Amino acid sequence: MVATPIVKWAGGKGRLLSQYEPYLPPRFKRYFEPFAGGAAVFFWLRNQRGLKFSATLNDSNEELINCYQVVQSQPEPLLARLRQMADRHSHAYYYQIRAERPELPLERAARLIYLNKTCYNGLYRVNASGGFNVPMGRYKDPSIVQEDKIVAAHQALQGVQLWNKGFDDAALAARKGDFVYFDPPYQPLNATSNFTSYTKDQFGMEQQCHLAAVFKQLVKRGCHVLLSNSDSELVRDLYRDYQQVEIRAPRFINSKAAGRSSIAELLILANPAESG
Numbered sequence: 001m002v003a004t005p006i007v008k009w010a011g012g013k014g015r016l017l018s019q020y021e022p023y024l025p026p027r028f029k030r031y032f033e034p035f036a037g038g039a040a041v042f043f044w045l046r047n048q049r050g051l052k053f054s055a056t057l058n059d060s061n062e063e064l065i066n067c068y069q070v071v072q073s074q075p076e077p078l079l080a081r082l083r084q085m086a087d088r089h090s091h092a093y094y095y096q097i098r099a100e101r102p103e104l105p106l107e108r109a110a111r112l113i114y115l116n117k118t119c120y121n122g123l124y125r126v127n128a129s130g131g132f133n134v135p136m137g138r139y140k141d142p143s144i145v146q147e148d149k150i151v152a153a154h155q156a157l158q159g160v161q162l163w164n165k166g167f168d169d170a171a172l173a174a175r176k177g178d179f180v181y182f183d184p185p186y187q188p189l190n191a192t193s194n195f196t197s198y199t200k201d202q203f204g205m206e207q208q209c210h211l212a213a214v215f216k217q218l219v220k221r222g223c224h225v226l227l228s229n230s231d232s233e234l235v236r237d238l239y240r241d242y243q244q245v246e247i248r249a250p251r252f253i254n255s256k257a258a259g260r261s262s263i264a265e266l267l268i269l270a271n272p273a274e275s276g
């Protein structure tokens with residue numbers, strides 16, 4: 001079974017993998033993904049290269065990392081709980097689960113997956129106090145229990161370190177020969193495309209500059225580093241010393257129809273040979 005993301009995530013890279021492929025290093029020691037989200041690139045690498053590389057997935061979203069920990073360690077109880085939720089799914093049940101703040105890791109993971117599969121647009125979005133505030137979606141028959149996907153992800157996650165830290169702490173654990181793929185919240189192109197609320201902490205200009213400094217440090221160490229971001233002036237400028245490749249990305253996040261066409265994004269890359 002091919003492993004793919006188990007949650008739909010804003011900025012998910014599933015549709016872009018074939019465009020990224022030529023820029024992934026053919027060989028590396030360990031893999032780090034400091035802004036994991038749906039972790040599409042990680043799952044893709046696992047499918048292509050098997051279990052032989054060790055990996056660290058990190059995200060500042062605690063619920064998401066908890067969910068991966070549960071998929072990694074207790075897939076069967078998770079599937080059992082999802083089956084119960086699927087049986088009870090209704091308008092009232094959705095809002096009941098949305099209002100709950102469970103403490104048990106298993107229950108938190110099931111809640112995240114259930115809400116992700118049934119909410120409007122399938123997007124995890126939180127308000128200023130960290131609450132999940134997306135209304136219910138209008139799916140006729142949402143697939144809440146994706147057994148094959150959970151089992152494939154469980155296998156792909158074996159031996160993977162799952163961290164809930166800031167991207168910098170996670171990335172700076174990388175050493176010479178390791179591969180770090182950064183997929184940060186994108187620098188907005190204009191005032192209306194500022195979707196950055198994956199977590200309650202916003203990712204602004206200061207963070208983008210800090211990320212560029214971390215990128216540079218990793219290149220100096222001799223890591224393979226790849227980063228995706230919007231094709232904005234700030235990004236072009238911050239990474240002017242590195243190779244920049246334009247990628248055409250379909251956009252489905254904006255609610256305005258005009259925002260749904262394809263837009264350009266940038267891949268920034270640096271490999272050890274270039275670090276001098």
Ligand SMILES: C[S@@+](CC[C@H](N)C(=O)[O-])C[C@H]1O[C@@H](n2cnc3c(N)ncnc32)[C@H](O)[C@@H]1O
Nearest residue numbers: 011012013035037038039040060166167183198
């Ligand atoms: C563009 S998404 C990643 C999408 C992912 N590549 C995929 O395929 O689904 C960015 C992720 O960064 C996380 N994030 C935001 N700020 C962060 C920070 N300071 N440190 C670590 N992760 C952060 C968000 O929670 C979100 O999951």
